[in-house]
Amino acid sequence: xxxxxxxxxxxxxxxxxxxxxxxxxxxxxxxxxxxxxxxxxxxxxxxxxxxxxxxxxxxxxxxxxxxxxxxxxxxxxxxxxxxxxxxxxxxxxxxxxxxxxxxxxxxxxxxxxxxxxxxxxxxxxxxxxxxxxxxxxxxxxxxxxxxxxxxxxxxxxxxxxxxxxxxxxxxxxxxxxxxxxxxxxxxxxxxxxxxxxxxxxxxxxxxxxxxxxxxxxxxxxxxxxxxxxxxxxxxxxxxxxxxx
Numbered sequence: 001x002x003x004x005x006x007x008x009x010x011x012x013x014x015x016x017x018x019x020x021x022x023x024x025x026x027x028x029x030x031x032x033x034x035x036x037x038x039x040x041x042x043x044x045x046x047x048x049x050x051x052x053x054x055x056x057x058x059x060x061x062x063x064x065x066x067x068x069x070x071x072x073x074x075x076x077x078x079x080x081x082x083x084x085x086x087x088x089x090x091x092x093x094x095x096x097x098x099x100x101x102x103x104x105x106x107x108x109x110x111x112x113x114x115x116x117x118x119x120x121x122x123x124x125x126x127x128x129x130x131x132x133x134x135x136x137x138x139x140x141x142x143x144x145x146x147x148x149x150x151x152x153x154x155x156x157x158x159x160x161x162x163x164x165x166x167x168x169x170x171x172x173x174x175x176x177x178x179x180x181x182x183x184x185x186x187x188x189x190x191x192x193x194x195x196x197x198x199x200x201x202x203x204x205x206x207x208x209x210x211x212x213x214x215x216x217x218x219x220x221x222x223x224x225x226x227x228x229x230x231x232x233x234x235x236x237x238x239x240x241x242x243x244x
Contacts, residue, residue, distance in 0.1 A: 008034055009034055009035070010033050010070065011031075011056070011068070011197065012066070012068040013029060013032070013066070013068075014066040015028045015029070015066065016030070016066075017062070017063045018052075018060055018061070025048050026052060026219045026220075027220045028220065029216075029220065029221055030221065033164065033197050034211075036190075036193060037190075037195060037196075037211045037212060038186070038187075038209055039196070039198070039210055039211065040198050040200055040206035041198070041200075041213070041214045042201075042203045042206050042213055042214070042215055042230075043215055044217070044240075047218060047219065048216055048220075049168075050168050050169070050199060051219075052216070053089055055067070056089075057079055057082055057166065058074075058081075069085060070085065070163070083160060084114060085163075086160070086161055086162050086163040086164070087163070087166070088157045088158075088160045088162035088164070088166065089166045090156070090157040091168050092168040092172060093169075094152070094153040096141040096152055096156075098140065098141050098142025099141075099142060101138055101139065101140060101141065102137050102140075102141055102152055103137040103138065105152055105156055106123060106133070106156050106159055107123065109158070109160050110123075110160065112160070115159070115161060118161070119159065122159050122161065126155040129188065130152075130155050130185070132148060133148070133151055136148065146174050146175075146178065147174055147181065150170060150171075150174065150182055151182070154185065154186075154189075163194070163195060164196075164197060165189065165196050165197075166197045167196060167197075167198040167199065167200075168199050169199055169201065170183075170186065170198065170200070171200065179202065179205065183205050183209055186198065203236065207227040207228070207236075208227070208231070210227045212224070212227060213227045213230045215230065223236070
């Protein structure tokens with residue numbers, strides 16, 4: 001992505017290194033996310049993909065490297081300051097409040113004081129994107145199906161008015177038909193102008209809805225390029241798509 005102007009880059013991560021105690025798990029990770037694009041980080045379980053997202057949001061301490069968001073290095077900013085700058089993470093496993101209603105879960109996405117004044121119109125927008133959530137707005141989140149819980153988690157993320165929406169394994173544990181639906185929602189959110197950085201083990205889906213992708217293996221970026229290029233790559237085909 002070196003030929004892309006700096007002003008079109010929403011997020012730039014340079015030489016990111018992260019450790020869990022004495023064990024280093026990210027090694028010099030460098031990636032960029034262009035405004036308005038869907039960018040995927042693909043790779044097997046345990047490759048360091050989720051750690052990368054957690055480090056970008058600030059919930060995982062960075063040992064070395066830069067995280068430049070909207071042309072400002074935020075690597076030392078706490079997570080709540082990054083959220084105020086309109087960066088949002090939808091975590092793996094949804095992490096809803098199961099004994100709260102769907103609507104209350106959504107409203108928690110607008111918890112920062114700067115977002116509360118727009119909570120009602122933003123809630124209406126989420127219901128337009130996910131009509132099923134509106135139907136179930138008074139239902140306890142813990143009683144929803146897996147797909148509905150994922151919709152609720154993404155909707156909660158959208159309540160924070162993200163310029164960068166990070167999705168950690170949005171299709172994990174869902175039936176194939178529901179996976180189709182979730183990725184269609186991701187595509188529609190992108191069409192509304194939200195920039196998306198997505199981590200996914202479902203390589204086929206991720207590469208088909210993103211414009212650019214990074215392959216991560218054992219804490220390092222080993223391959224990157226336009227998504228259609230990675231989709232056609234022999235190594236990716238054999239190692240991640242089951243082709244021979």
